[in-house]
Amino acid sequence: MKLKRAVGALTVAFAAIALPLVVASPASADQGDCQFYLIDRGYKVGPKVVSACKEGAEAWGPTRWPLCYYGLVNIGVRQEDAAGACTAAGW
Template structure:
């Protein structure tokens, strides 16, 4: 009985790990700088160097403050809050 419980626990852990791995690995690559810029383009903004820089900063998933930096960069050049939130969430 004890052997079956250990085996069941091991199988359950393996199933959980297999299910969680694609989510963990895919998260940073789910969107990028281009999605951020395209969102702003669709909202009617001109895409220039400052937008590109903010979106590039937001797409840097290794930077803990990437989203905030993206948002502030866009807000400082006059992008409406709702549009900046959407764009930076896509970066």
């Protein structure tokens, strides 16, 4: 009986930890926030900015922010603004 309870408790604990990771999807990151942040800073949002923000949104895990950041910096966005845009999007 104790083994069944232990297995049940472990199952509940695992589900509580794993469920948010399974439910969260790359689409939950908002590339629009990235773009709006840059618009507010005076940048023109064209295809290159959209692409950099989209790369961050479509990536999974810890690669989101760096993909967004370096994508923006490589097209001429100031480092501070790129960092802010990617952070504003929640990556």
